[in-house]
Structure formats: structure tokens, C-alpha cells
Amino acid sequence: MPLGQTVIEKIFSAHSKDEVKPGNIIWLDLDVRSARDFAGANVVFNLKKHYGDQEKFEDKEKTVFTFDCVVPANNLGYAENQQIIRFFAREEGIRVFDSEWGIGSHVLIEEGYSVPGSTVVGTDSHLNIMGSVGSFGQGMGDQDIAFGMKAGKTWFEVPPTMKVIIEGEIKAPCSAKDLTLAVIKKLTSKGALGRAIEFEGKAIDKLSFAGRITLASMVTEMGGIVGFIPPNQEIIDYFKTRSRSKFTPYYADEDAKYVEEVVIDINDLKPLIALPFKPDNVVEVESLEKDKIHVDSAFLGSCTNGRYEDMKIAVEMLKGKQVAEHTVMKIVPATRTVLGDMIKNGDLQTLFDARALVSNPGCAGCASGQIGMTGKGEVQVSTGNRNFKGKQGAGLTYLCSPATATAAALAGKIISPENL
Amino acid sequence: MKKSVILKGRALVIRNEKTEPIDDIDTDMIFHNKYLHITDINEMGQYAFDNLDGWKDFAKKAKIGDILVLGANFGSGSSRQQAVDCFSALGVQALIAKSYGAIYKRNAINAGMPILQADVIDEIKFIENKDEIEVNLETGLIKNLTKNKEHKAKGMSNVQIDIYHSGNLFEYAKNLK
Ligand code: SF4
Numbered sequence: 070m071p072l073g074q075t076v077i078e079k080i081f082s083a084h085s086k087d088e089v090k091p092g093n094i095i096w097l098d099l100d101v102r103s104a105r106d107f108a109g110a111n112v113v114f115n116l117k118k119h120y121g122d123q124e125k126f127e128d129k130e131k132t133v134f135t136f137d138c139v140v141p142a143n144n145l146g147y148a149e150n151q152q153i154i155r156f157f158a159r160e161e162g163i164r165v166f167d168s169e170w171g172i173g174s175h176v177l178i179e180e181g182y183s184v185p186g187s188t189v190v191g192t193d194s195h196l197n198i199m200g201s202v203g204s205f206g207q208g209m210g211d212q213d214i215a216f217g218m219k220a221g222k223t224w225f226e227v228p229p230t231m232k233v234i235i236e237g238e239i240k241a242p243c244s245a246k247d248l249t250l251a252v253i254k255k256l257t258s259k260g261a262l263g264r265a266i267e268f269e270g271k272a273i274d275k276l277s278f279a280g281r282i283t284l285a286s287m288v289t290e291m292g293g294i295v296g297f298i299p300p301n302q303e304i305i306d307y308f309k310t311r312s313r314s315k316f317t318p319y320y321a322d323e324d325a326k327y328v329e330e331v332v333i334d335i336n337d338l339k340p341l342i343a344l345p346f347k348p349d350n351v352v353e354v355e356s357l358e359k360d361k362i363h364v365d366s367a368f369l370g371s372c373t374n375g376r377y378e379d380m381k382i383a384v385e386m387l388k389g390k391q392v393a394e395h396t397v398m399k400i401v402p403a404t405r406t407v408l409g410d411m412i413k414n415g416d417l418q419t420l421f422d423a424r425a426l427v428s429n430p431g432c433a434g435c436a437s438g439q440i441g442m443t444g445k446g447e448v449q450v451s452t453g454n455r456n457f458k459g460k461q462g463a464g465l466t467y468l469c470s471p472a473t474a475t476a477a478a479l480a481g482k483i484i485s486p487e488n489l
Numbered sequence: 490m491k492k493s494v495i496l497k498g499r500a501l502v503i504r505n506e507k508t509e510p511i512d513d514i515d516t517d518m519i520f521h522n523k524y525l526h527i528t529d530i531n532e533m534g535q536y537a538f539d540n541l542d543g544w545k546d547f548a549k550k551a552k553i554g555d556i557l558v559l560g561a562n563f564g565s566g567s568s569r570q571q572a573v574d575c576f577s578a579l580g581v582q583a584l585i586a587k588s589y590g591a592i593y594k595r596n597a598i599n600a601g602m603p604i605l606q607a608d609v610i611d612e613i614k615f616i617e618n619k620d621e622i623e624v625n626l627e628t629g630l631i632k633n634l635t636k637n638k639e640h641k642a643k644g645m646s647n648v649q650i651d652i653y654h655s656g657n658l659f660e661y662a663k664n665l666k
Contacts, residue, residue: 087646087648094646220662
């Protein structure tokens with residue numbers, strides 16, 4: 070292996086015979102090929118159209134469908150597309166993680182498909198969330214994914230890597246989401262365009278599994294291809310029992326080459342919030358307090374903040390209290406596993422008593438799924454990752470941490486959790 | 490049968506009336522969204538560039554075997570495959586641009602359209618409309634036979650050459666074991 074490689078260059082070298090160098094286009098072996106209920110039916114269509122009478126899969130064990138956008142389907146379009154996938158998968162013997170499982174990218178991690186050092190593709194534009202466990206993930210179009218399922222590989226242009234160094238530590242009530250918003254504020258939506266990111270620093274090392282997912286999930290909003298967080302012992306142990314195969318975590322060489330280094334100091338980090346309609350339009354929550362912005366709905370969930378740790382923040386804050394009278398709090402665990410932990414620990418009772426609405430796992434608010442959309446003029450605080458116009462209905466979406474979303478639910482207005 | 494990696498053809502250089510390169514040509518200028526319902530490739534050619542100032546009659550100007558010479562960030566914008574296919578429909582052999590939009594690049598490679606990256610459009614002395622040029626896809630050597638000049642660009646990768654020989658991405662996969 071040549072010296073001086075970044076993480077992505079190492080993962081690619083282990084999955085390709087071609088010369089791995091930024092700018093080179095290489096054939097990349099794929100460990101996992103997935104499609105979700107969004108675009109999945111088109112993947113089926115392409116597979117049938119191009120390989121109708123041939124074997125359609127390089128390896129069925131490495132191919133999965135995950136349903137998460139709209140689960141269970143609440144409109145005919147999704148219902149039909151999901152059924153097209155079910156029929157096809159049953160006939161071909163492909164695994165489907167159906168409507169009960171939750172967000173596909175998380176399920177792939179929990180079920181040991183996406184492991185450190187692996188390569189994963191799917192029709193989900195946030196599949197680069199795999200960087201949270203040191204795996205390369207990438208969202209692609211339906212034709213590309215159909216090809217990947219058939220060929221077991223795809224082509225990819227090796228991106229240059231930039232380094233983002235975090236100085237300082239995260240102090241409560243701030244969490245990984247506030248750190249993430251601070252990074253987006255600094256990089257903006259174009260700061261990592263066409264690049265891989267490697268995150269570094271003490272605060273990064275200390276990030277929990279859930280915190281890593283939060284940060285990696287929003288690299289898309291920074292314009293990046295993927296953002297890697299070096300796996301620590303906790304991550305490696307996590308996969309020891311669940312990985313489907315042997316895995317190798319990769320770390321950058323000391324003399325690896327970076328196109329840019331950005332240092333972000335978070336010593337004075339305060340709870341942050343992104344204003345509608347741009348994820349990089351980030352300000353301190355406190356700066357909005359004087360405006361007394363009434364909050365109609367607070368959404369806790371999504372692939373960014375749907376882990377048990379995120380749920381627990383809300384549970385602790387809501388204990389013995391109630392959501393404000395003119396506010397609805399919608400809570401959606403990312404996966405069955407998260408929901409299972411909530412049931413086991415009695416959290417659902419706490420949330421019920423607080424008058425919070427809890428739904429089955431999935432993308433929900435983020436994809437106009439099971440917990441509904443926002444109406445015109447509706448102010449929603451959301452722990453999701455995108456607040457584009459029209460994405461979650463006609464309302465105004467602010468992006469923030471679980472603590473800030475819960476504070477808003479309790480106060481009925483936008484308020485920093487420090488000042489609750 | 491393998492296709493030739495040395496292509497010879499007439500250059501169509503996409504400059505404006507002041508003979509400056511036109512940068513940032515987006516997919517709506519290449520193939521406007523009002524034609525997106527068209528799925529038959531044979532019908533696509535007539536609309537190529539029909540929303541690009543100065544080049545609205547491109548379909549009439551283009552000849553089979555032409556090689557397009559383009560500016561920076563060519564094909565930015567949407568993911569429509571028609572923005573590549575409309576050129577294939579007219580028999581355009583290859584594209585040489587200063588740079589490409591990321592999705593456009595993916596679509597072009599997947600469709601087996603040879604694309605090179607080179608700054609040749611900057612120099613009017615190097616290339617003009619209707620010059621005879623020859624490009625070697627493997628080595629990246631671009632020869633202007635009319636003006637007797639050469640430019641060395643980066644050759645296409647093995648991946649692009651593999652897909653180019655197969656016709657497109659899906660055909661490539663059919664021949665894998
Ligand atoms: S939660 Fe939203 S961003 Fe995440 S995978 Fe689902 S739809 Fe995509």
C-alpha cells in the first residue's frame with residue numbers, strides 16, 4: 070500500500086485494483102447495496118429491464134431493501150412502490166427490512182452490514198452517515214444502484230480529503246448536534262463540496278456512537294461526499310458481536326495529504342439553531358429569545374437525532390412536566406431497537422404523561438411520513454438535517470438539538486435549554 | 490468488437506459572440522425541462538442547446554462525428570440523463586470541457602459518452618469552429634490537425650474506457666462473470 074493515505078484512500082485501496090489517487094476514477098467493490106422505498110421501485114424496474122433473463126445480483130447476501138421514508142405507506146404511490154419491491158424481493162430471495170424496522174441507514178449499522186472499513190451504497194442521500202463508524206457510504210440514483218446490485222461494484226471518482234479539527238469540548242446542555250451546526254456554520258453548504266472530510270480532536274474522540282451519527286449525517290449539508298470519524302474502542306466493540314464478516318477499521322497515515330485544514334474552536338459553544346430555509350443559516354438559540362417565536366410543533370427524531378441517547382435527553386427533560394398547551398411534540402425513534410430500549414426503560418410512560426406523541430420508527434417528519442407535515446405558517450423546531458422550503462410541508466422549520474427541541478416543546482416558544 | 494480509442498472529427502467550440510468560452514452551461518440550457526417527457530432518444534437531438542443563447546440552432550449545425558469543446562462547469566444543475574443523450578442522438582462523438590458538473594459527469598460516463606477534461610477552449614489560436622481534431626481517449630492527447638497544434642490532457646480512466654467499449658453501464662455489467 071502506498072504511503073501517505075487518507076481514510077477514504079485506504080478504504081478504496083482495499084476495495085479496488087485501480088490506482089487510488091484524488092481525481093482518479095476507479096472501480097470500487099461494494100460490500101452492501103441497498104435501496105429504500107423511495108426510488109427502490111425504480112431500481113427493480115431497471116434490474117428487470119436490463120437483466121430480465123440473467124442473474125440480477127452479484128451477491129444476494131449483500132443486497133437489501135429497507136423501507137423507511139413513509140412507513141407504513143400512507144398514500145397509494147408509496148404503497149404500490151413498496152409492494153413492487155416486496156413481490157420482487159420475495160421472488161428473488163432478497164432481504165427486506167419492511168415498515169417496522171426504521172431508518173435504513175441505521176438498520177444497516179445495527180444489523181452488522183455497515184461495519185468499519187466497508188463500502189455501502191443505496192438510494193438514500195444521507196447514506197454517508199456510515200462515516201460515523203468509519204465506513205464509506207454513498208447515496209446514488211436508481212440506475213447506479215441497479216448496476217451496483219448486478220455488478221457488485223461501481224465506479225467512483227476518488228475525492229480529495231479535507232481535515233476538520235475541533236478544539237475544545239462539548240459542555241451540557243450542548244450536544245453533538247450543536248457541534249454539528251457549528252461546523253456547518255463555519256463550512257457553509259459548499260465548504261466541503263466534492264470532498265471527503267476527516268474529523269479530528271478531543272471532542273471528536275469522545276463522541277458517543279449517537280453523537281458520531283449526528284455529525285456524520287450532516288456532511289451532506291456541508292456539501293461533502295462523506296465525513297469520517299475514526300472508530301474508537303466503543304465502536305469496534307459494538308461491531309464485534311454484530312458484524313456479518315471480518316472487518317478492518319482504517320485510520321489515516323500520518324503523512325496523508327489534505328487539500329485544506331479547518332480548525333473550529335468550540336470552547337464557547339452555545340446551543341445553536343438553523344433558521345428556515347437553510348441548514349447553514351445558523352445562529353445562537355438565545356439570540357432568538359427576544360422574538361418570542363411561538364412553536365407549533367417540535368419534532369425529535371430522523372437519522373440525525375433518532376438514537377436512544379437523543380430520546381433520553383427529551384425523557385429526562387419532560388419527566389413530571391407537560392408539553393406547552395399550544396404545542397405538539399412528535400417523537401420518532403430511528404429504529405425498532407431504539408423503540409425497544411424506550412419500552413424496556415419505561416420511557417414511553419414518561420413521554421405519554423408529558424403529552425408527547427410517540428410514533429413507530431422511521432424517517433417520519435423528514436420525509437413527509439407517518440407523523441404528518443407542517444401547514445402554512447406553522448413553526449416547527451426539528452432535530453432533522455434539512456429545513457429546505459417545502460421539505461416537510463408548507464411551514465417554517467428550524468433545526469436544533471434534542472435539548473433545544475424539548476425546551477421549545479415545554480416553553481411553547483424558541484428558547485435556549487439553558488434558560489428554560 | 491472494441492471501439493477505437495482514437496477519434497477524429499470536426500470541432501464545435503461553444504463560445505459566445507465575443508468568442509469567449511461559455512461557462513456554467515446548465516442542464517436547462519442543454520435540454521430544457523419542458524422536454525423532459527421525451528424518453529425516445531431519437532427525438533432528443535432536435536432540442537439540444539435550444540435554450541443556449543447563440544446556439545439555439547445547434548441541432549442544425551451539428552454533424553455526425555462532431556467533438557464538442559466546452560467551458561467550465563459544463564452540465565451543472567439537474568440529474569437529467571437527456572442532457573447527455575441529446576448529444577448522442579445527434580452523433581456527437583465526444584466532449585472536451587474545462588470541467589463538468591458532478592452529476593453530469595456520472596451520467597456521461599454511465600452512458601458511455603467519452604469525456605475529456607482540458608482547457609483548450611481558452612485559446613482561440615489553438616482551436617476554432619470546424620477545425621479537424623483528433624483525440625486519443627487513452628493518452629488524452631488532443632491534436633488540432635487543421636492548425637497543427639497539440640495539447641496533452643489526462644486520458645480517460647480504465648473505468649471510462651471499459652464502459653465506453655461496452656456502450657453503457659448496463660451493457661458493461663451484462664458481460665461480467
Ligand atoms: S431521516 Fe430524513 S434525511 Fe434521514 S434518511 Fe430519512 S428522509 Fe433521509
